[in-house]
Amino acid sequence: MTTTTLPATDTVQILGACPHDCPDTCSLLTTVQGGVVIKVQGNPAHPHTAGSLCTKVSRYPERTYHPERLLYPLKRVGAKGSGQFERVSWDAALSDIAMRLRAIAARDPQAILPYSYAGTMGLVQGESMAARFFNKLGASQLERTICAAAGGEGLVHTLGGKVGMRVEFFAESKLILIWGSNSISSNLHFWRYASQAKHNGAKLICIDPRKTETADKCHEHIALLPGTDGALALALMHELIQNDWLDHDYLARYTLGCELLRERALIWPPERAAAVCGITPEQICALARDYGTCARNGQPAAIRLNYGMQRVHGGANAVRLIASLPALIGAWRTRAGGLLLSSSGAFPVQRAALQRPDLLAGRHPRSINMATIGDDLRRPSCPTFGPAIEALIVYNSNPVAIAPESAKVVQGFARDDLFTVVLEQFQTDTADYADYILPATTQLEHWDVHSAYGHTDALLNRPAIAPLGEAKPNAQIFRELAAHMGFAEPCFADSDEALCRQAYGDAVDFEVLLAQGFATLPTPEAPFAQGNFPTPSGKCEFFSARLAAQGHDGLPDHVPNHEAAHTSVAYPLALISPPARNFLNSSFVNVESLQATEGEPLLEMHQLDAAARGIADGAVVRVYNDRGTYQCRARLSVRARAGVVNGLGVWWRKLGLNGTNVNQLTSQKLTDLGHGPTFYDCLVQVALLDTHTSLSQKSAP
Numbered sequence: 001m002t003t004t005t006l007p008a009t010d011t012v013q014i015l016g017a018c019p020h021d022c023p024d025t026c027s028l029l030t031t032v033q034g035g036v037v038i039k040v041q042g043n044p045a046h047p048h049t050a051g052s053l054c055t056k057v058s059r060y061p062e063r064t065y066h067p068e069r070l071l072y073p074l075k076r077v078g079a080k081g082s083g084q085f086e087r088v089s090w091d092a093a094l095s096d097i098a099m100r101l102r103a104i105a106a107r108d109p110q111a112i113l114p115y116s117y118a119g120t121m122g123l124v125q126g127e128s129m130a131a132r133f134f135n136k137l138g139a140s141q142l143e144r145t146i147c148a149a150a151g152g153e154g155l156v157h158t159l160g161g162k163v164g165m166r167v168e169f170f171a172e173s174k175l176i177l178i179w180g181s182n183s184i185s186s187n188l189h190f191w192r193y194a195s196q197a198k199h200n201g202a203k204l205i206c207i208d209p210r211k212t213e214t215a216d217k218c219h220e221h222i223a224l225l226p227g228t229d230g231a232l233a234l235a236l237m238h239e240l241i242q243n244d245w246l247d248h249d250y251l252a253r254y255t256l257g258c259e260l261l262r263e264r265a266l267i268w269p270p271e272r273a274a275a276v277c278g279i280t281p282e283q284i285c286a287l288a289r290d291y292g293t294c295a296r297n298g299q300p301a302a303i304r305l306n307y308g309m310q311r312v313h314g315g316a317n318a319v320r321l322i323a324s325l326p327a328l329i330g331a332w333r334t335r336a337g338g339l340l341l342s343s344s345g346a347f348p349v350q351r352a353a354l355q356r357p358d359l360l361a362g363r364h365p366r367s368i369n370m371a372t373i374g375d376d377l378r379r380p381s382c383p384t385f386g387p388a389i390e391a392l393i394v395y396n397s398n399p400v401a402i403a404p405e406s407a408k409v410v411q412g413f414a415r416d417d418l419f420t421v422v423l424e425q426f427q428t429d430t431a432d433y434a435d436y437i438l439p440a441t442t443q444l445e446h447w448d449v450h451s452a453y454g455h456t457d458a459l460l461n462r463p464a465i466a467p468l469g470e471a472k473p474n475a476q477i478f479r480e481l482a483a484h485m486g487f488a489e490p491c492f493a494d495s496d497e498a499l500c501r502q503a504y505g506d507a508v509d510f511e512v513l514l515a516q517g518f519a520t521l522p523t524p525e526a527p528f529a530q531g532n533f534p535t536p537s538g539k540c541e542f543f544s545a546r547l548a549a550q551g552h553d554g555l556p557d558h559v560p561n562h563e564a565a566h567t568s569v570a571y572p573l574a575l576i577s578p579p580a581r582n583f584l585n586s587s588f589v590n591v592e593s594l595q596a597t598e599g600e601p602l603l604e605m606h607q608l609d610a611a612a613r614g615i616a617d618g619a620v621v622r623v624y625n626d627r628g629t630y631q632c633r634a635r636l637s638v639r640a641r642a643g644v645v646n647g648l649g650v651w652w653r654k655l656g657l658n659g660t661n662v663n664q665l666t667s668q669k670l671t672d673l674g675h676g677p678t679f680y681d682c683l684v685q686v687a688l689l690d691t692h693t694s695l696s697q698k699s700a701p
Helices: 060-064 090-107 129-137 149-156 167-172 188-199 213-217 229-242 248-254 258-265 270-277 281-296 315-329 351-355 370-376 406-413 474-485 496-507 510-516 545-549 592-598 607-611
Strands: 011-017 027-033 036-042 074-076 085-087 112-116 141-143 175-179 203-207 220-222 301-305 338-340 367-369 391-395 419-424 436-439 448-450 457-461 518-520 573-576 602-605 620-625 628-636 644-647 683-688
Touching: 011 448, 011 457, 027 457, 036 060, 074 090, 090 112, 090 391, 090 419, 090 436, 090 474, 112 129, 112 141, 129 351, 129 474, 149 315, 167 188, 167 301, 175 188, 175 281, 188 203, 188 213, 203 213, 203 281, 229 258, 229 270, 229 281, 229 315, 248 315, 270 281, 281 301, 281 315, 301 315, 315 338, 351 496, 367 370, 370 406, 448 496, 457 510, 474 496, 496 510, 510 518, 602 607, 607 628
Parallel strands: 112 391, 141 367, 175 203, 175 301, 203 220, 301 338, 391 419, 419 436, 573 644, 602 628
Antiparallel strands: 011 027, 027 036, 074 085, 074 436, 448 457, 457 518, 573 683, 602 644, 620 628, 620 683
């Protein structure tokens, strides 16, 4: 597999794949003229992409050729956080990095920690050569939980894995519950199928604390309080049972623990749940009637669940409860009924071949949770924790901006005795604290192969252009760093093209990927019509013996937030921090056209909450709790419900009014299962900014 060299004047189109953390995983068509990318568009031949892209990715040329793009290795010359660097050669950078890592590893390799997530979702540039490198080194393992861990655990212990409906069959549904998802912003191609269903007479109901752009387009919006989704699901079950809107045959054949779930649901009448959720009993009864009678009348009912609702203390239990609903009414019997949270479990990724855990050679390094990096970087050596973290290698992530309780994250990164290497495309908040910044390629400049979590097509990404400047693919950087470390195993010589072939082995025809850029997995149309759940019992497990054996409640329940508004006088407002429409986490924040569209960091407030605090639309406010203060502009908006404020993110801290972003306020507490973060389980107070306080002052509440 080689890259064809074309005459400089030729125009060519290259097939690729979007690398970003989105369910859609679009197939790309990149137009290159004279060696320069002039256009990135959706591949019209890919059924799910159908020629369309989100606004963000359609601006990829602007991002790739950004004037602030990092093109050469840099070494820090100023204080940590100052952003002062000088250019160095690759050999000088890698030689010094290898020397520093060898010295630390000689004491204890677990003092070295990789930190990465979904800056690219690629199987090659994400976790292939990097995983081999850290396994060979014996470094600490990273528990990558910051996005989907709680929801994933909820699915695994109910349906058996990250599996569900095929997304295209939502177009045939007659009722769609869009639960915890702003699909128009974060799952555009699912929204195309939902719109088809709506055009054909389907009813769409959005369940979300925020009145999103998606809620605007649905027939109904149920604006429940953050962290109360489990209570709503239990009340729906109560009504399904009381009104006998159940598929008794399906329950008897294909579920486990039905009677236990029945007992739990019957103590959750709509009145009780309504008080918890901050909605009316009538809304719950009407939703249950729609859901229960739809299936009874032979019309498929479907749920598009997303990860927003699992970023609270009880997130996994809430997913377990919602994932139980389709089995109660037999919605799985048809291909247009059931539920989809993630399809990633359908992909036959050969992770052992890519990551080579055998290189650990029997060692069992500790695991550190990426959501608690603020605390963990500040821990001294001790028997329970192990060695203090002495070196941090960051790639595909921007933890100073995206990790919770960021004041502590900054303190950790600012340690003079912490050696930090950052692989990046731009000088992010995290890169400012690096000792070395190594320039990484964008998706348009390297090979990669992708799975998806919103459809069931594998995709291949070909490089459309040569790397700009001296930028290198992640896999190449770790390949060269391994050579500087003296790692001699043949697997460190595998090319990126070879890694692409290893990703699926014989499970996906690589020649098909080369020819059309995608390959559709052979998955059943109605996967659980006759049971066959990938659980130990083969059934939908309302009761999980595995969880019970681990000391958890085997039956799902509503688990209240760590921080509930009725328990706090000082901080009476719930804060959620959904992504701004034109950003994806902290990616795209520095793309000028997208930043101009977003304008500035905003806090959406309900007019009643604003009036009670003397806050007018457009006023600069300070949002605060015991963890810190965030300054931004208030936007009085119908998108915010009373009692909840929406801090749209994730802006880089350096672009904030007082050098912070919304994660100054979020906590490092974890979810009930999966050790996930609790970004939306956060209480705050909001006040007008004191006119005597400088906007640039990093003030405490």
